Amino acid sequence: MDPIHQFEIKNLFPIVRIGTAEIAFTNSAVFMLIGLVLILLLMVGATRSRALVPGRLQSVAETSYEFVAETLRSIAGPEGMKFFPFVFSIFMFILVLNVIGIIPYTFTVTSHIIITISFALLVFLTVIIYGFWKNGVHFMKLFVPTGIPIYILPLVSFIEVMSFLSRPVSHSVRLFANMLAGHITLKVFGGFVTMLGAWGLLGWFGAIVPLGLTVALTALELLVAVLQAYVFAILTCIYLNDAIHPGH
């Protein structure tokens, strides 16, 4: 009944050895591939017929497309739409991986900090490189708010730089910790059911309460899974907006 056991990464078969480090095909990689295949099936299957009046599958694809496009356009403006494939890929990948993780006996890829920090650093480095490439030195205006008295400007700039540098940390830890905490909670309540069930008939009646709570928490986790994918995407849009339009 170890609630952490579900996050264990198992090597399925080794691929290559570099020195002492072994690169293996893990259960994490399996679920990433499953997520990728599901997204591909959804998108390719939905756009195959391209009906004027969309069917069920096609309207799922169209709704998710328009949802992300509308979010990106409203935050980063029309110039931000060149990042649409990037934001849409990140959103769909995290959404599908989060939702797969809700299913019992599956592995939640996004509950590992290495996965989420990779996404967050990808966004962070994209913002820095694109910001300097597009705006040059003007990108530094991000750290110098206008309308601030000159004698507190150094302090404000320092805080702005610090908050900019802590972005990848908060961006990645939010997704990872939400997934981790949610799945641990589910496991702990599942553990209560089996513990009470071991007490015999009286325990079975008592186990109804944690069982009902587990069902309710699973519903809450589904909400959190979708919400965190949306939050990740919306923060990506906001950070990209800083690269496109620096200055407050």
Add this chain to the structure above:
Amino acid sequence: MDPQAAKMIGAGIACIGMGGAGVGVGTIFGHYLAAALRNPSAAQGQFANLIFGFAVTEALGIFSLLIALLLLFAL
């Protein structure tokens, strides 16, 4: 004190920080709801701002949870 016991106590204390995030998230959604009832037509336009504020506030609570988890399982 036994180091294991100190870790457990530390993890419990770290979780107090999540209370502050709870207050913050409640304030954000409460004010959003109050404002949305006053002017429902403008509510939908502020949904992205709502989620952004929620995410930024929640991050701080998640940080304290992370400290608790690190104390329990990693350190």
